[in-house]
Amino acid sequence: MEEMLEPNEMIIHLGPQHPMQPGPFRLNLKLKGETVMDAEVELGYIHKGIEKILENKTYLQGITIVDRICYLVALTNEECYVGCVEKLLDIEPPERAQYIRVILEELTRLQSHLLGTGEFGGFIGFVSMLMYTIKEREDLLSLIDMVTGARITHSFLRFGGVRDDLPPGFKEKTLPVLNNLKKVINDFEEMFHSDRVYKERTVGVGVLTADVAKSLGVSGPALRATGVPFDIRKNEPYLVYNDLDFKVCTETAGDCFARVQVRLNEMRESIYIIEQCLDQIPNGPIFPENSLYGRRTPVMRVPAGEVFHRVEDPRGEMGMYMVSDGSDKPYRVKVRGPVYPTLQALPPLIKGTTVADIAAISGSMDGCTSEADR
Amino acid sequence: MDVTEILKSLTGTFPEAISEATAKSEIRARAYVDKEKVKEVCQYLKDSLQFDHLCSVCGVDYIKWNELEVVYHIASYNHPVVLTLKARLPRDNPEIESVVPVYWNANWYERETYELYGIKFKNHPNLKPLLLPEDMLGEWPLRKDYEGFPNKTARNLV
Numbered sequence: 001m002e003e004m005l006e007p008n009e010m011i012i013h014l015g016p017q018h019p020m021q022p023g024p025f026r027l028n029l030k031l032k033g034e035t036v037m038d039a040e041v042e043l044g045y046i047h048k049g050i051e052k053i054l055e056n057k058t059y060l061q062g063i064t065i066v067d068r069i070c071y072l073v074a075l076t077n078e079e080c081y082v083g084c085v086e087k088l089l090d091i092e093p094p095e096r097a098q099y100i101r102v103i104l105e106e107l108t109r110l111q112s113h114l115l116g117t118g119e120f121g122g123f124i125g126f127v128s129m130l131m132y133t134i135k136e137r138e139d140l141l142s143l144i145d146m147v148t149g150a151r152i153t154h155s156f157l158r159f160g161g162v163r164d165d166l167p168p169g170f171k172e173k174t175l176p177v178l179n180n181l182k183k184v185i186n187d188f189e190e191m192f193h194s195d196r197v198y199k200e201r202t203v204g205v206g207v208l209t210a211d212v213a214k215s216l217g218v219s220g221p222a223l224r225a226t227g228v229p230f231d232i233r234k235n236e237p238y239l240v241y242n243d244l245d246f247k248v249c250t251e252t253a254g255d256c257f258a259r260v261q262v263r264l265n266e267m268r269e270s271i272y273i274i275e276q277c278l279d280q281i282p283n284g285p286i287f288p289e290n291s292l293y294g295r296r297t298p299v300m301r302v303p304a305g306e307v308f309h310r311v312e313d314p315r316g317e318m319g320m321y322m323v324s325d326g327s328d329k330p331y332r333v334k335v336r337g338p339v340y341p342t343l344q345a346l347p348p349l350i351k352g353t354t355v356a357d358i359a360a361i362s363g364s365m366d367g368c369t370s371e372a373d374r
Numbered sequence: 375m376d377v378t379e380i381l382k383s384l385t386g387t388f389p390e391a392i393s394e395a396t397a398k399s400e401i402r403a404r405a406y407v408d409k410e411k412v413k414e415v416c417q418y419l420k421d422s423l424q425f426d427h428l429c430s431v432c433g434v435d436y437i438k439w440n441e442l443e444v445v446y447h448i449a450s451y452n453h454p455v456v457l458t459l460k461a462r463l464p465r466d467n468p469e470i471e472s473v474v475p476v477y478w479n480a481n482w483y484e485r486e487t488y489e490l491y492g493i494k495f496k497n498h499p500n501l502k503p504l505l506l507p508e509d510m511l512g513e514w515p516l517r518k519d520y521e522g523f524p525n526k527t528a529r530n531l532v
Binding site for chain 1: 401402426427428429430432434435447449454456458476477478479481482492503504505506507515516
């Protein structure tokens with residue numbers, strides 16, 4: 001970038017440590033006055049080598065590792081990893097276990113969207129937003145904690161089931177939290193729609209059109225905000241999502257405002273899904289009957305083969321490609337996270353905007369560098 | 375679109391480049407592709423068969439066959455079929471054509487595969503390490519015969 005610098009241009013680095021960033025990455029910006037002429041993302045500050053670590057752990061140990069890809073969405077990462085192994089083993093969890101998984105994953109989606117919205121508020125100078133959402137997120141984390149015993153890294157899913165059943169009184173404790181959340185989401189929406197400063201910072205900023213978003217490989221709320229109804233839960237249903245009634249939330253504007261609006265609407269849908277699950281959840285075992293697999297699965301060998309499994313992460317499409325050579329450890333695991341293409345799409349999005357809008361655009365994409373670096 | 379239809383169309387258009395095309399389920403298919411023809415096949419998939427979404431590009435090291443594989447997962451925003459396209463490369467001097475002109479977001483995936491496996495992508499716009507530091511270039515850490523970085527550095531320093 002440096003060779004092509006004109007006299008009135010300059011290069012500044014945003015990061016690796018910067019308050020507007022969801023994790024350490026470096027953004028090299030070529031500026032002309034306030035306008036961004038060119039941008040480049042540098043990754044690798046928290047590269048953990050998770051794909052290599054997974055090759056050296058047994059399948060059961062791997063569950064604790066995939067949690068750490070991104071602590072915000074630990075359960076969705078587990079679902080993807082466990083789903084891969086289940087497809088290789090050709091087993092299916094019983095219905096009750098599937099419902100428990102859906103409930104927990106939708107709770108994960110709620111808390112991730114809450115933190116994403118709050119962080120976004122913080123990035124554009126509306127710091128109280130973060131306080132409001134963190135307060136609500138704490139209730140949801142307590143619910144997840146009640147089932148899994150941990151607030152963020154759960155290690156809860158098992159091959160063919162879940163580690164524990166729902167504790168007694170879970171439904172009674174969940175419903176008030178969800179009802180409160182419905183009110184809070186309405187409040188947030190009203191706040192966003194009536195705040196003139198917020199609208200000026202977000203409406204028409206960082207506009208993605210459907211064609212551009214598709215060519216950049218973006219998925220999740222950022223894509224749905226452009227009007228493309230792409231959701232793995234609908235396109236390629238896993239677990240019991242086929243039996244549940246929910247709609248894919250889309251907007252048409254494709255700007256920062258639309259992305260936040262999609263998240264708020266998705267939270268409403270998640271609440272609706274959890275309510276249905278709590279009503280419909282059948283009694284029964286949480287592991288397949290007459291099966292080797294249980295809560296403490298012994299060292300197990302997985303038949304040779306390969307599989308590509310996709311789930312809908314709160315931020316988009318999460319996929320894992322797993323190759324097994326018949327031993328007790330995976331031969332190769334490729335983690336395809338949703339944030340990686342989103343971060344890659346950042347330079348073309350911020351080209352031509354002003355420095356002040358970078359925080360709004362990158363915040364509204366809801367990134368997580370930990371997942372991009374792995 | 376149906377999986378068998380897609381595979382039939384693909385093998386019909388590239389009878390020599392595509393081999394071992396199999397449908398693994400209703401929404402998953404797998405095919406091996408000749409390493410010289412990757413770009414043309416991807417272009418055809420994107421233009422004619424609605425495969426407009428590249429999920430990922432990754433490498434796999436099959437050391438017992440002395441072979442590296444580049445694996446492309448290509449999906450669509452319209453239908454749920456995911457095509458796993460694989461290209462076999464020799465372990466010494468692996469080279470393959472870049473698909474960045476077809477799928478823009480292949481850029482980072484190919485950079486990552488390059489630094490982790492040493493697979494060279496020809497005509498890539500910016501082939502340099504993405505996640506690893508510059509001095510780890512040439513270690514190829516995800517290959518199966520990788521011994522560990524600290525030992526190697528110590529040896530280099532002496």
